[in-house]
Amino acid sequence: MPRRCLTALLAAVSTVLLVLAGPAHLSGIARASAAPPAQSVTVRVLPQLAATGVLPEPAASALSTVTATFAPVVPGRDAVLEAKSGKKWAVVARSAQDAAGRVAFNAPYLYGGAPATYRVVAPRTSTHAQATSAEGRTDAWRAPIFSDEFSGSALASPWDHRYQGYDVPSRRCSRTDASATKVSGGVLALSVIDDLARDDLCTFTAGGVEQSTFYRLNGHVGTQGRFAYKYGVAAARIRFQDARGQHGAFWMQPAGTGYGAEIDVAEWFGTGSQGLVNGVWDYSSGTQTRVAGGVMADQAAYGSDWAGTYHVFSVEWTPTEYVFRIDGREVLRTTAGVAQTEEYLILSLLVANYEANKLPSPESLPQTMNVDWVRVWQR
Structure with a gap:
């Protein structure tokens, strides 16, 4: 075959090979340079759930x-917010x-x-397009349906003392007494104090061992029946006690009929x-x-x-789940034991047998x- 014809034939073959290889080669480049899926973002503006500090503050100043x-x-x-x-x-x-x-x-x-x-934005990067949420307003939850900043000098409705005597099996050595509760300077103070009316010793069994100690009075209030x-969202700004031997709590119990739980x-x-500690207790059986929660991890x-600083402790309660937060930061999300009836509020500083x-x-x-304050919001 003449050299001129051979050269033309080789050129033609090369062209065919390039055409055949081209799409696969180009698709490989496209696959390598394809951007990852764009992110979508959903935003929610919750009530004022963050207020850390050592002094009482107006609830309206919370973030x-x-x-x-x-x-x-x-x-x-x-x-970016x-x-x-x-x-x-x-x-x-x-x-x-x-x-996740x-x-x-937390913002004003x-x-x-x-x-x-x-709104919340994830800025554009070399590998991701910008993602931008819809707008959300801080007044989306409207005014709280319950708000108490304890501005008076005495416990006021809808709060009342939860009078419980020494006959509560888990608290044999303490009872509720109004003298252990005071309201002053915009603060509800719940205390454990010595029961001066009892100079004998209280005997009880804890951990299978019989023990004895002195009698005490507890600050214990709630809104049951009122x-x-x-x-919705319930929140309380609290500074807890220092010493062991009693436990402070913000909790709820069922007020109506149907399925309820201790929150x-x-x-x-x-x-x-x-x-x-936080969590949910099922009463139905x-x-x-306990069906959710326990000692909080990574506190x-x-x-x-x-014990020295106020923090806001809250729970967002929906028909399908609870979300527990401290100063707006989520600490527990659970679908277990979701109450389907009304619940009332409780604040307490109690002495249990085991402690x-x-x-x-x-x-x-x-x-x-x-x-410092307690609030409840509903949308």
């Missing part, structure tokens, strides 16, 4: 909580998405003197104890059974100095749990 959920999840990706300012958006705070694609911010209820409008609600928003067992991640001997003498008293 609103803004949560965002991104999908698909990109852990560690930046998230922006507030609407006229026709522009101003950066308020920055954070990062967690392993969630992020939470007011911006520019009016209820704030917020206020209850079904679904322990927060319990504290004193400095040096297991720490904070006739035997009290230092949510705050510190529970009674952890306080060695009356000289260690009083121990006091301070409550």
Whole structure:
């Protein structure tokens, strides 16, 4: 074959091979450079659930909580909270998405003197397009249906003392007494004090061992028969007691008919104890059974100095789940034991049998749990 013809034939074959290989080669490039799926983001503006400090503060000064959920999840990706300012958006705070694609911010209820409008943005990167949420307003929950800042000088309705004597099996050595509850300076003070009317010893069994200790009086109040609600957000700003031997709590019990549960928003067992506890107890079988919660994991991640600093403890209760938070940060989410009837509020500082001997003498008293305010919101 002449060289000229051979050269032409080779050129033609090369062209055919390039044509055949081209689409696959190009599709490979397209696959390698394809951007990952764009994230979507859903934003929720919750009530004013964050207010940390050592002094009482007006409930209206608490920060609103803004949560965002991104999908698909990109852990560690930046998230920016922006507030609407006229026709522009101003950066308020920055954070990062967690392993579940969630992020939470605490931000002022007011911006520019009016209820704030917020959105959450994941800025554009070299690998991800910008993701922007819809707008959410801080007044979406409207005014609370219940709000008490304890501004008077005495316990007022709808609160009342939960009078319980020494006959409560789990609290043989203490009883409720109004003298252990005081209202002053915008604070409800619930205390454990020495029962001066009893100079004998209380004998009880704990852990299968018979023991004895001195008698005490408890601060223990609730809204049973005067206020209850079904679904919403309940929050209390609390500074707990220091010593062991009693536990402070913000909790709820069923007020109506149908399925109810004990909702322990927060319990504290004193400095040096297991720490904070929350959860849900099921009453339906006739035997009290914990179905969710327990000792809170990684407590230092949510705050510190529970006995010296006020924190807001809250629960968001829907028909299908509970979300427990400390200063707006989620600590427990569960669908177990969701109550379907109204619940009333309880605040208490109680001495149970199993902890009674952890306080060695009356000289260690009083121990006091301070409550700055309590609020309940419904949408």
